Amino acid sequence: MIRLFVGDDLKAGGQVVPSPEQAHYLIHVMRLSVGAELLLFNGRHGEWSAKVVSIGKGRCDLGVEAPVRAQSGGPDVDLIVAMVKRARLEVIVEKAAELGARRVRLVITQRANAGHANLARLNAIAIEAAEQTGRLDVPEICAAQKLDRVLAEWDAGRRLMFCDEAGDAPPALAALTAPAAPALGWAILIGPEGGFSPAERARCRAVAGAVPVSLGPRILRADTAAIAAMSVWQSALGDWRGT
Amino acid sequence: MIRLFVGDDLKAGGQVVPSPEQAHYLIHVMRLSVGAELLLFNGRHGEWSAKVVSIGKGRCDLGVEAPVRAQSGGPDVDLIVAMVKRARLEVIVEKAAELGARRVRLVITQRANAGHANLARLNAIAIEAAEQTGRLDVPEICAAQKLDRVLAEWDAGRRLMFCDEAGDAPPALAALTAPAAPALGWAILIGPEGGFSPAERARCRAVAGAVPVSLGPRILRADTAAIAAMSVWQSALGDWRGT
Known part of the structure; x- marks a missing residue:
């Protein structure tokens, strides 16, 4: 249908x-x-x-x-992704819609791979994916902001699943399911292909509510990491847990 | 490097x-x-x-x-995917290599979307992804077999994560982490875009060691489902659990 x-x-x-x-x-x-x-x-x-x-x-x-x-929304989870090349960004938006992200926020990082995003096109991709996946809303695509500004203005009630490739973060599932006070919402942060700079990593970890996580021992492309992180989050804390 | x-x-x-x-x-x-x-x-x-x-x-x-x-392998997990359109199959092979699948096995299902796979090209994609992701082996790409034959010859020691879109399977994470005897290995089965037929579903569920799972309330494309299932499996039972 x-x-x-x-x-x-x-x-x-x-x-x-x-x-x-x-x-x-x-x-x-x-x-x-x-x-x-x-x-x-x-x-x-x-x-x-x-x-x-x-x-x-x-x-x-x-x-x-x-x-x-009746109208219903998915869980309150944002996907925050560094600007990556157009093709991968489009995949990420499509998959974020399928996997139930409420918003996709673009951020500019020090090692950003691309400077410009076509928001109209990304929005069209989000709509088409939402139509096909059966959800009742369309994820909002938010224009790119600098990562530093996003972190500086961080809402203390929102927890940040910080996908940290650089090494010593705990396994994602263990980190997400460790007991903690209930969150008002979550965001998942995925870096650019070149990774976060050391200064960015430190600032991400310093955010109130930051949960640094590892997505395993292999290097993941940005689109793979985004899909993997959304899937693990939905399984551990989102609406893949069943009713 | x-x-x-x-x-x-x-x-x-x-x-x-x-x-x-x-x-x-x-x-x-x-x-x-x-x-x-x-x-x-x-x-x-x-x-x-x-x-x-x-x-x-x-x-x-x-x-x-x-x-x-030193040589090391990832966990013993096969990704078994129905023949889907070429572009999505190529994405699945790339991501399977990144996410640590040991083998990718193609299966022909009743609602298969495509009849032929270029194994040489899929193998080249697997090699390139293995090079970039840092793993020390390359997933083997196995030529397409009929699903019925794969199920009929199922190795009783290998557990089957059966990604069942059609409704009543338990949430993936809960099903994977329910106590069970240790498995010799695992396989993850992803159906075609049109889903499994009712007869195929019944046969999959009847396999010794079958673990039917749900990947949430939204309809996922085959490539999304493959990446999601691999990620949840790696988090729950594979080498994303840390050491």
Whole structure:
């Protein structure tokens, strides 16, 4: 069943006009006809069944029918990633959406591999992945900030899973499951391909709530590390623990 | 430091002649000169320091110098993946090498997405990833077999982490860490994008040593599921637990 993320409010009897790109996808790629069923979500009103009610030149109209799932969010976990090359950054955003990150925050580090990110494109990737993975929200993609500023303004209630390649951090699972006061939320920090500088490592470890972790004895690419860290976090503390 | 996987035996004073592709990489891509240092491994004799001793037309000679690390293998874990589209299969092989799988076994399932795999290319990807990730062996890529045959010939001493999207399996971490007799080894089974058929699911669950697991409430692409499952397994039972 096709799932479409839309900006409009969703309520029974409502009408939704998809964007031209979405209309093209529905009519020409998926070849839907009038009467075809699909699912809509907007990140606010849950998931709704809908039908194609009319098809025009380069556009279509959707009629909202009935609620399917009530709105719910995943756990409060941000993925903070250093600017890496475009292809790997796009993989990271796709996988963050699949793995349930609430936000993806880009940070500029001393050994950053890339200076610019196309936020519109990353947002489109996040939407498409959210549509396919079945979640009811789309992770927010936050414009790049300097790592130093992010750390200086750190919210003391949010814990930081600091993926520290440089050596002596404890194993991720043990560190995450060690008893600690409940956190208001979490963030997972992944460095650039060249790693964090020694000064950056020290500042990350000094953050209130920092949990330095190791992801094993092998060197991981940034995208692998991001997926691995999200998976271990979701298993230990997130919504992969079951109900 | 450049790491190169070679077929030759490695011993102090030995000579190694890289393949033409490797020579091209060393001389023209990395622009090594005579006297430049690199690391060699062959999956049998550990890791050795070496130097470029001569450069000819489209070839070079390497002199093996001293042992750096003794041979060691990662944990005995196979990644068994259904045939999926080429691009995703290549990602899976790259990540399996980074994440420490000992073997990658391809299986043909009822809802397979692709009929043919280029084993030479997958092997080259595995070698390059092994070189970059720092491991001392290269995961073996095993030609596709029918899933039914793999299950029928299952080694009763090997446990099977069966990543079961279809619903009622327990959370992965809880299932992996539930007390059980020690296993001789493990395998992780990832299905095709269309999922396993009901008959396949039943057969997977009936295997001696099968551990059905859930990877959370969202639908994961095959490559995401493979990386996630490897990461959770390594954290719970593999060499990410630390020493």
